[in-house]
Amino acid sequence: MIKKISDFNSSEILSKQYHEYTLIIGKKSEDVFNFFGVEELHGLRKEDCFDNKENAYIAGLCNVYPDDHNKLFLFLNSYRLGNGYKDVLLIMHESMHLSLEIHGADLTYKGVDVEEIAITWAEENADSIYQFLKSKGII
Numbered sequence: 001m002i003k004k005i006s007d008f009n010s011s012e013i014l015s016k017q018y019h020e021y022t023l024i025i026g027k028k029s030e031d032v033f034n035f036f037g038v039e040e041l042h043g044l045r046k047e048d049c050f051d052n053k054e055n056a057y058i059a060g061l062c063n064v065y066p067d068d069h070n071k072l073f074l075f076l077n078s079y080r081l082g083n084g085y086k087d088v089l090l091i092m093h094e095s096m097h098l099s100l101e102i103h104g105a106d107l108t109y110k111g112v113d114v115e116e117i118a119i120t121w122a123e124e125n126a127d128s129i130y131q132f133l134k135s136k137g138i139i
Contacts, residue, residue, distance in 0.1 A: 013025070013027075018128075020102055022065075022071070023074050023076075023129060024074070024075045024076070025076050025138065026075065026076075026078065027079055028056075028077060029050065029057040029058040030046050031077070032058060032075040033049075035075075038066055041063075042061075042063050042066070044057070044058065051077065051079045051080070053083075056080050058075065058077055059080040060076050060094040061094070062075075062098045072101055072102070074095070074097075074098050076133075078133075081133065082139065087133075087139055091129050091133075092122065092126040095123075095125040095129065099118045099119070102118075103117060
């Protein structure tokens with residue numbers, strides 16, 4: 001289910017709920033703060049936000065919800081998208097962070113090496129996000 005949420009500046013924030021996490025697509029860095037209705041998030045401050053095509057305060061971010069540390073989110077700043085292969089790199093980078101949160105940073109589970117599982121999950125997730133963004137005309 002896809003929902004649109006109006007933030008305080010009337011820009012649209014697009015979100016999609018996956019089984020393991022919430023995907024949040026904003027049009028600028030501050031949209032992740034607007035989505036959660038906070039001024040600070042995991043050591044980052046809304047007042048420090050900036051965006052341009054070469055750099056942004058937040059191009060992508062994977063972390064836990066500020067009010068529920070059992071829920072994960074992945075944020076992408078659409079202002080930083082539209083750069084061809086760099087889009088794939090950004091999506092894969094954040095998907096790998098997310099995969100490590102889900103599968104464990106040491107990549108072992110009950111003594112079993114889950115490195116390949118974690119990397120494959122990140123690749124499949126990145127592809128799913130890319131296809132979703134493509135279907136919405138964002139990429």
